Amino acid sequence: MREPSADVSATVEYTMDKWRMDRVPWAMWACVAGLAIALHAESxxxxxxxxxxxxxxxxxxxxxxxxxxxxxxxxxxxxxxxxxxxxxxxxxxxxxxxxxxxxxxxxxxxxxxxxTMHSLYWxxxxxxSLNVFGWMLLYLGLGWIAFSSYRHFHRDRAVVSLSSAGIRLHRFWLRGLFIPWYEVRGVGHLEVPGISGVPFVSPYSAAVTVGRDFFEQHVAPKRSFLAPPGSEAMFQPKGDMMQVVLNSADMTVKPEDFLVPAEARWKTFRDWAGSSSQPGGTIVHGRWAIDGSRWQAVQFLAPLVGMAVVMLYR
CATH class of the missing domain: 1.10.287 (Helix Hairpins)
Known part of the structure; x- marks a missing residue:
């Protein structure tokens, strides 16, 4: 067995923060539209x-x-x-x-x-009146901004976490799923059966392969009946084994950002029964940040200008 390096000893976390914050400008535009309707439409x-x-x-x-x-x-x-x-x-x-x-x-x-018939006024x-829908847009937009901002500054638990011990997945319908590296049989892109019988390799999905017995005993029981429609696509058979997909659209992280650290840790720790004794910190993917680009500035400043215009010409 080889001693794990400091790089692979770091824990890699994947969050939904960027996915939520990227939708804040749309929520701001909803507030602009809602305010315009609420102020100018008849009541x-x-x-x-x-x-x-x-x-x-x-x-x-x-x-x-x-x-x-x-x-x-x-x-x-x-x-x-x-x-x-x-x-x-x-x-x-x-x-x-x-x-x-x-x-x-x-x-x-x-x-x-x-x-003499009377009835409640419906x-x-x-x-x-139209201004009711304006207030609805305003409430929905403000609600999303408040929720996303709260989660950005008080971040919730990572959806996927790669450590020296293994892989942890946490969703509201799949809580506390842990896959140790010694149970992983492979790391790569998702393979699905093709029409011609030749497996199709999806370039958009990163997955790890585990044994069927491990899946039935430790993964399947974790799945809750609260799982949303389409969640079954996260688990795909591959011969006598099962694939567990790591990435999803709500994390806005490229598959390669899953595959490279996952494969490095799997190759390093698959012969280890425990974790590294010297953890190397935490690396976070999917975290929103101010990048200083013009496009990001326009995304957030344009709705504010629109809000000022609406207030000015009410």
Missing amino acids: RGQNGAALATVYLALLGLAFAGYALTTLIGRSGLPLLLELLIGALVLIIVSGVIGVISVMVGGWSGRSSYVG SHLVNP
């Missing part, structure tokens, strides 16, 4: 700021119901039980939406229709 006497929160709450509730029913459909439950649970979720979500709608409808009092729900 018809409606409280656009308050009604926008109701719309966002209803949209969030509807999405949560859809996500829950999708997860139930993938849970493998008996069909009858699946239908009963799905119906219960639909009833609860519809009931909550109905209660919120009645409460909102009550804010405007009552309105007369034919004869126009501000079914026909809201």
